[in-house]
Amino acid sequence: MHGELRSTEWYSGDDRNAYIHRAWMRRGTPDSAFRGRPQIAIANTASDLTPCNSHLDEIAQSVKNGVYEAGGIPLNLPVVSLGETQVRPTAMLWRNMMAMATEEMLRANPIDGVVLLGGCDKTIPALLMAAASVDIPAIVIPGGPMLTGHFRGEALGCGTDVWRLSEEVRAGTLSETLFNKSESSMIRSKGHCNTMGTASTMALVAEALGTIVPGLAGTPAPDSRLLEMSHHTGRLAVDLVHQDRRPSSFLTKASFHNAIVALAAIGGSTNAVVHLLAIAGRLGIDLSVDDFDRIGSDVPLLVNLQPAGRYLMDDLYRAGGFLAVMKEVRDLLDPSALTVTGKPLTDYLDEAQIWDPDVISRRAAPLQPAAGISVVRGSLAPGGAIIKPAAASPHLLKHRGQAVVFDSIEDFHDRIDDPDLEIDETSVMILRGCGPMGYPGMPEVSNMPLPKKLLEKGVRDMVRICDGRMSGTAYGTVVLHVTPEAAAGGPLARVRTGDWIELDVRNHRLDVDVPAAEFAARGVNEATVAGFANPRRGWERLYVDHVLQADTGADLDFLVGSSGSEVSRESH
Numbered sequence: 209m210h211g212e213l214r215s216t217e218w219y220s221g222d223d224r225n226a227y228i229h230r231a232w233m234r235r236g237t238p239d240s241a242f243r244g245r246p247q248i249a250i251a252n253t254a255s256d257l258t259p260c261n262s263h264l265d266e267i268a269q270s271v272k273n274g275v276y277e278a279g280g281i282p283l284n285l286p287v288v289s290l291g292e293t294q295v296r297p298t299a300m301l302w303r304n305m306m307a308m309a310t311e312e313m314l315r316a317n318p319i320d321g322v323v324l325l326g327g328c329d330k331t332i333p334a335l336l337m338a339a340a341s342v343d344i345p346a347i348v349i350p351g352g353p354m355l356t357g358h359f360r361g362e363a364l365g366c367g368t369d370v371w372r373l374s375e376e377v378r379a380g381t382l383s384e385t386l387f388n389k390s391e392s393s394m395i396r397s398k399g400h401c402n403t404m405g406t407a408s409t410m411a412l413v414a415e416a417l418g419t420i421v422p423g424l425a426g427t428p429a430p431d432s433r434l435l436e437m438s439h440h441t442g443r444l445a446v447d448l449v450h451q452d453r454r455p456s457s458f459l460t461k462a463s464f465h466n467a468i469v470a471l472a473a474i475g476g477s478t479n480a481v482v483h484l485l486a487i488a489g490r491l492g493i494d495l496s497v498d499d500f501d502r503i504g505s506d507v508p509l510l511v512n513l514q515p516a517g518r519y520l521m522d523d524l525y526r527a528g529g530f531l532a533v534m535k536e537v538r539d540l541l542d543p544s545a546l547t548v549t550g551k552p553l554t555d556y557l558d559e560a561q562i563w564d565p566d567v568i569s570r571r572a573a574p575l576q577p578a579a580g581i582s583v584v585r586g587s588l589a590p591g592g593a594i595i596k597p598a599a600a601s602p603h604l605l606k607h608r609g610q611a612v613v614f615d616s617i618e619d620f621h622d623r624i625d626d627p628d629l630e631i632d633e634t635s636v637m638i639l640r641g642c643g644p645m646g647y648p649g650m651p652e653v654s655n656m657p658l659p660k661k662l663l664e665k666g667v668r669d670m671v672r673i674c675d676g677r678m679s680g681t682a683y684g685t686v687v688l689h690v691t692p693e694a695a696a697g698g699p700l701a702r703v704r705t706g707d708w709i710e711l712d713v714r715n716h717r718l719d720v721d722v723p724a725a726e727f728a729a730r731g732v733n734e735a736t737v738a739g740f741a742n743p744r745r746g747w748e749r750l751y752v753d754h755v756l757q758a759d760t761g762a763d764l765d766f767l768v769g770s771s772g773s774e775v776s777r778e779s780h
Contacts, residue, residue: 213449214344214773215247218318225778229318237281246280246449248442249319251287251310251338253331258291260328260400260407263429264351270435271323271349274442280449282442285313285322292329292406300677301649303330303337303486304755304764305747310338315773320344321449323441327351327399327429329406329680332414333483337763340455340490341770345448347548348419349441350411352429353521354399359390365514366394366401367681371655378625379663399429402521404513405680409476410483412530416470417463417487418547419455422556426530428522444549453550456491456770462545464488464495465503466553469540472507472580473533475516475598477680478688481581482650486761489768497583497592497689497759501716504580509598510536510569515683516598517575519567527567531560536571584687586719587727588673588699588709591691591759593718601669604685605713609636609671611720613705616641616739617653625660633667636709640700641739642676643693644755644762648741648748650675655682671711673718675700675758687711687718689758695740696757702730 218229219242230242250271254264268284275282288306290299314322324339326332327350339346357364373390376382400407408426415425421441427434464484471480481500488495510533513519524530534541535557543554562568569575579598585591597605612635614620620639623629631637637656644650654674658667672686675693692698699720703709708721720727743749754764 211452213244213246214320215318225780228780241281246320246446247283247318248275248280248445248449249283249285249314249317249322250325251285251314251322251335252325253287253289253327253335254325255289255291257294258289258328258331259293260291261289261326261331261351263398264325264327267325267349267351267435267438270438271442274439275446278443278446280446283319285317287313290328290330290334297647298649298651299330300651300762301748301751303334304751304767306330306334307337308767310335311341314338314342314344315771315775321445322346323445324348325351327407329410329479332410333487336414336419336487337490340459340487341767342773343454343456343770344773345445345453346419346455347421347441347445347448348414349438350414350420350425352399352427352431352434353402353408354395355397355428355430355522356402356520357393357396359393363520364390364394365403365520365681367405367679368403368514368683369394371682375657375663378657378660397430401681403515403681404475404477404511406477406479408521409471409474409480409680412474413467413471413476413480413484415530416467416534416553418458418545418553421549422547422553423529423531426521426525428525448548451550453548458546458548459491459493460545461493461495462542464493464499465542466545468500468503468580469507469537470534472504473509473537474511475509475513475579478581478594478596479677479680481594482677482689482758482762486763489761489763490770492769497594500581500594501583505582506578507537507540507580508571508574509576509579510571510574512567512569512575515681516579523564523567527564528560528562531557532562532568535560582713582716584711584713584716584718586717587724588703588718588720589690590699591757593687593690595685595687595713597713599683600685604669604671605711607636607671607711609634609709611636611638611703611705611707611709613638613640613703615735617651619735619739620656624657627661629659631659631662633662633670636671636673638700638703639672639674639676640694640736642674643695644758645752646675646693646695646740648743648752648755650677650758650762652677652679654678654688655684655686673709691757691759693757694736699727701732701736702727
């Protein structure tokens with residue numbers, strides 16, 4: 209162990225303050241618990257209102273057993289939990305609040321290390337942001353994906369098939385009765401979404417970063433091996449304290465390089481971009497949106513999972529898992545990047561094997577040869593915007609069409625199915641007012657449903673542009689995270705219906721074909737401004753006043769960086 213335990217600042221000595229700290233924590237705990245035994249917090253996001261994380265108390269018990277076995281003292285620490293499917297207006301509004309609250313609780317309490325239990329989309333990113341800022345020994349356990357549900361003999365992809373089936377209802381090819389009947393089949397077990405959505409993506413990417421025991425991410429939530437590995441993680445958490453292995457000691461630019469390679473190879477969610485940027489910002493690592501294009505754009509897509517493919521997460525696990533994927537792109541990884549175990553990620557790849565090449569493709573025969581996140585810039589997105597080519601229609605990756613503009617998500621819902629709306633399959637749908645400031649919170653609305661009249665004609669994809677995000681379970685030719693957003697004065701605020709829009713993903717361009725002087729002279733009409741949020745109080749007010757743009761991670765300006773673990777004053 210390097211030096212004295214942090215918790216001894218609370219528990220050692222014979223003065224009144226030490227007495228108070230020990231006495232209130234005793235409640236049957238032996239005196240030895242306060243003498244040289246690492247205090248390991250279990251930052252637990254279990255909540256009945258975060259259904260994907262509702263089983264984490266069971267995992268926490270396995271962690272406790274491992275901590276005890278290794279000589280530590282486990283301490284359950286419930287933290288803010290965000291259920292992606294439940295909270296309004298969007299879970300992203302509170303990601304930074306969750307990170308800030310968790311950071312403060314880790315710093316304020318007598319703990320020496322922490323095990324981070326997450327699962328649902330925002331929980332793992334927020335926990336990692338907090339751990340990076342307080343910088344005490346920390347390790348992640350993802351709650352794991354649910355098992356595959358089936359409806360009418362077909363596998364259901366959680367999330368992805370919601371978008372698909374709901375469009376079939378609007379197209380008139382599926383009855384509402386059958387659609388509603390599929391609801392009870394989709395969520396078969398405990399766990400988070402079983403597609404390559406944001407929850408699965410962030411679990412795998414967190415392993416690529418090095419914050420998870422290699423081989424753990426992607427273990428299905430009901431699988432007993434998850435509990436076994438959670439026990440092992442509890443033991444390792446105690447070792448991390450003894451070795452003083454903090455996030456800042458092993459998370460480097462090389463770690464993020466490997467995370468970006470992994471993101472592309474698995475066909476991961478675009479949401480990982482904004483989360484990785486925010487985590488890097490807490491660590492002081494110089495990561496930009498252009499790094500995702502530079503490192504990941506030519507990485508092959510190897511994982512055949514919805515929404516970019518066919519299978520689901522329990523298929524990936526049985527087919528060889530995440531390490532088998534990484535072995536195929538080993539030459540693209542930075543071997544200098546360490547993991548929480550102290551060893552490089554590449555050290556864990558030798559024994560990995562692909563057991564089902566239909567689920568995990570060989571490098572020589574990828575699903576797509578180049579499928580990473582692409583960044584586009586131009587007069588419509590001077591700060592950049594991103595697109596996921598693996599989930600897009602190839603024929604739309606270069607497109608010119610006239611804009612059909614919606615000033616808010618409410619405006620969109622009011623007009624999209626109007627039979628008199630002037631729109632066809634060549635049009636470019638633009639939704640604004642959905643960025644970090646404008647909504648607020650950057651909701652997952654960018655994958656706009658297509659007009660009913662076009663669905664009835666058989667159209668299933670169009671170019672869509674938005675300053676918001678989209679679900680990692682979604683698909684389509686969607687340009688999102690447009691920066692600056694409309695509410696921050698970005699060009700998106702000045703686009704008008706009928707303007708010609710040009711998208712050229714190969715050449716990294718997104719432009720509005722309007723003379724520059726004319727475009728710059730345009731004002732922003734009242735309907736557009738009315739669509740922007742203007743909160744009066746509380747977290748929303750603080751958020752809107754301080755949130756940064758998507759290209760730097762949409763963190764709050766005063767939360768970027770690290771404050772460390774020191775607490776200078778006593779409480780009594």
